[in-house]
Amino acid sequence: MGPVLELKNVTKRFAGFTLDRVSFSLEPGYIMGFIGANGAGKTTTIKLIMNLLRLDEGEIRVLGLDSRRQEQEIKQRIGFVYDESYFYETLTMAEMTRIIAPFYKNWDGEAYAKYVDLFALPARKKLADFSKGMKMKYALAVALSHKAELLIMDEPTSGLDPLVRSEFLDILRDVIQDERCSVLLSSHITSDLDQIADYVTMINGGRIAFSKSKEELLEEYVLIRGERALLNTAVRDHILGLKESKFGFEGLVTNKAEVERLAQGRAVFERPNLEEIMLHFVKGGVQ
Amino acid sequence: MITLVLKDLLLQKKILTTMFIYVFIFSFAFRSLGEYQPVAIITGVSYMLVMFAGAWEDKNNADRLWNSLPVSKWQIVGSKYLSVLAYVALASAATWITMTVLSLVNVSVAMGAVSLVSIAAGAVSVLLLSSFYLPIYFALGYIKSRYLNFVIYFAFLFLANALSGLVGRLSAVPFLANAGSAVLLGLGVGSMALVIAVSFVLSLRLYTRREF
Numbered sequence: 446m447g448p449v450l451e452l453k454n455v456t457k458r459f460a461g462f463t464l465d466r467v468s469f470s471l472e473p474g475y476i477m478g479f480i481g482a483n484g485a486g487k488t489t490t491i492k493l494i495m496n497l498l499r500l501d502e503g504e505i506r507v508l509g510l511d512s513r514r515q516e517q518e519i520k521q522r523i524g525f526v527y528d529e530s531y532f533y534e535t536l537t538m539a540e541m542t543r544i545i546a547p548f549y550k551n552w553d554g555e556a557y558a559k560y561v562d563l564f565a566l567p568a569r570k571k572l573a574d575f576s577k578g579m580k581m582k583y584a585l586a587v588a589l590s591h592k593a594e595l596l597i598m599d600e601p602t603s604g605l606d607p608l609v610r611s612e613f614l615d616i617l618r619d620v621i622q623d624e625r626c627s628v629l630l631s632s633h634i635t636s637d638l639d640q641i642a643d644y645v646t647m648i649n650g651g652r653i654a655f656s657k658s659k660e661e662l663l664e665e666y667v668l669i670r671g672e673r674a675l676l677n678t679a680v681r682d683h684i685l686g687l688k689e690s691k692f693g694f695e696g697l698v699t700n701k702a703e704v705e706r707l708a709q710g711r712a713v714f715e716r717p718n719l720e721e722i723m724l725h726f727v728k729g730g731v732q
Numbered sequence: 733m734i735t736l737v738l739k740d741l742l743l744q745k746k747i748l749t750t751m752f753i754y755v756f757i758f759s760f761a762f763r764s765l766g767e768y769q770p771v772a773i774i775t776g777v778s779y780m781l782v783m784f785a786g787a788w789e790d791k792n793n794a795d796r797l798w799n800s801l802p803v804s805k806w807q808i809v810g811s812k813y814l815s816v817l818a819y820v821a822l823a824s825a826a827t828w829i830t831m832t833v834l835s836l837v838n839v840s841v842a843m844g845a846v847s848l849v850s851i852a853a854g855a856v857s858v859l860l861l862s863s864f865y866l867p868i869y870f871a872l873g874y875i876k877s878r879y880l881n882f883v884i885y886f887a888f889l890f891l892a893n894a895l896s897g898l899v900g901r902l903s904a905v906p907f908l909a910n911a912g913s914a915v916l917l918g919l920g921v922g923s924m925a926l927v928i929a930v931s932f933v934l935s936l937r938l939y940t941r942r943e944f
Contacts, residue, residue: 495800497944521775531737531797533788535746544739548802 447509449473449595449627455493455503462651464489469646473594473629475555476637479574479596479631480719481648484725487631488528490648491599494629497506497526508594521550524588524626528600530580538566538583549591560586564616578609580614589620596621596628602637614640635719645719647726654726659719666722667701670694671712680707686725697725734944736803736811737818743788744781744822751777751822755830759930767844770827774846774854777823782816783874783881790874796944809870810934811932813928816862856924863931868926871938 448470464486471477481487492498494505496516503514527577532541537563546552561568564582564713575583581601588596602610618641621628632638638645638659646656655662669684672693681687683704684696698704701714717725744751754777762772789795798808828846844850864884869877908916 492944497796497799499943517802517804520800525800527796527800529793531793531800533743533794535743535788540742544735544742545801547735550802638811 446473448506449508450477450629452490452494453504455490455505456501457489457493457498458501459489462486462489464493464651467648467651467653468503469653471595471629471644472592473627474625475643476621476628476630476641477644477646478635478642478719479629479646479648480633480635480638481631481654482723483601483633485727486651487633487648488599489651489690491629491631492596492691494597496523497726508678512701521591522593522597523597524591524593526581526584526588526598526601527579528603530572530575530577530581530584532572532580535571537569537571538575539568540585541589542568545587546590551592553590553592556592559588560568560589560620563674569626569728576617578605581605581613585613585616585620594626596626596630598628599629600631602634610634610637617641635723639719642719644696647723649726662719662722663716665699666697666717667699667700667704668715668717668721669704669708669712670715671708672678675708675711680704680712685699686728687727688728698723733807733811733814736807737814740785740811740815741818741822743785744819747781747784751781751826752830754780755823755826756834759827759834761831763841768850768853769805769844770831770846770850771844771853771857772826774820774823774851775857775861777826778816778819778854778858779865781819781822781877782812782858782862782865785812785815785819786869786874786877795873795942799944805940806936807867809939810930811868812866812935812939813859813862813932814859817855820858824851824854858893859924859928864888867931867934867938870935871942873942 450471453468455464462484467486469477479487479490489498493500494507494512496512500513508522510519511526512519516618532718536544542557544658546554546557564579564586566579566583566586572580573601574581584601602613605613614637617628621641630638630642642659644657645652645659645662657665665687669680670693672682673691675681676687676689676694683693683698683700685698687694687696698714704712705714755773758773758776759769762769762776765772799805824846831841831846834841861884864887865877865881868880868884871877872880908919911919
């Protein structure tokens, strides 16, 4: 079986911003974190995958199908959770579900009831009275109740307090393990992805900076810290996303052994987390 | 598509009371229209429901939801045209109930009866009005199209006036002068269907071009 999601040279031009030849793919059964700063192009990419925006160039295949020509078939087999709720606030959750469910050929009422129960969602309450966390859980329940093979999630945890965010991620991780579906999860909160992502794709200024397995990424990049004087040596040439302060510098290196030799014990090397990698890529202007 | 129409009706439940208030106000406002009073009320209230439905969609940013679900654009567009008929049914029922209640309490405002003819005339008026409005709504969304609403009203009135003049002149055409009522009805329904079909195709093309 091929990738569940494949983008090839996807380009979309706006006045003042271009999503530039974005390419990455996601294999079945994995969670891919899609990271980047605000305005980097995450939502634009997701809107293109969902056909909410028209492609200028490139190709998007979802579950092996063409995203434009086979849109309806794709949407039967994927679920989505966006950064904010797009459900009608004047309706109750039960009314909203009665409207949505008939559109899915594989709607599973029992699964839906199970998730509503699991997430402790009040069916008779108006969606306007739901907290943001409840709205996200409801969106997740809908997304998981039609046997979706791929979940597309755009910043689902933004605006949630840390407790609800952690609960949401726990639910997501458990559910994904049970349901065996793949997930593209965009977030600028990288700590969320530290917990659950198998792969990480980073977009910066409309271009893909990297798309790798999380382990590969954390092995490849090493955080280096040292005194400023060290920057007068060949060490500087090896640093990605250099950040200087009056006390010293910090950056990322890929060839630790070589830099360690050049630094001659005057630098400290640490394993970075995703946030540090993202920060150095963004602040250091690495593309 | 029926589910989308039911959704439109479900969203209107919040303003059912308001609808009766509008019927009450319109029944006084349109008294001078005599026997056409119910037609004007049904048209006015139905068109308001079309507007309200657009406002709900916009408020909830529903286009993003519907275009993410397995719902085709022609279903989204087509349901709005079908919903117009549902609104006519709602407005007609509200008009009949209000008129009946007002006559029972001896408030004399009813200048004409709510008959099948007045409902049909109301339906024709709202469908024509909506055929002008919906392509603009699907191209621009509710907020932007709202500003063009008065243009649509005037365009509609101008066209209705021009058409009534044209119909007067057409009655001099021998074929039409000698045509039976069935033929004239067929021509009327055919013209109406053509206007709606053109409006629908235009709406669909404009909506397909939109990005969310």
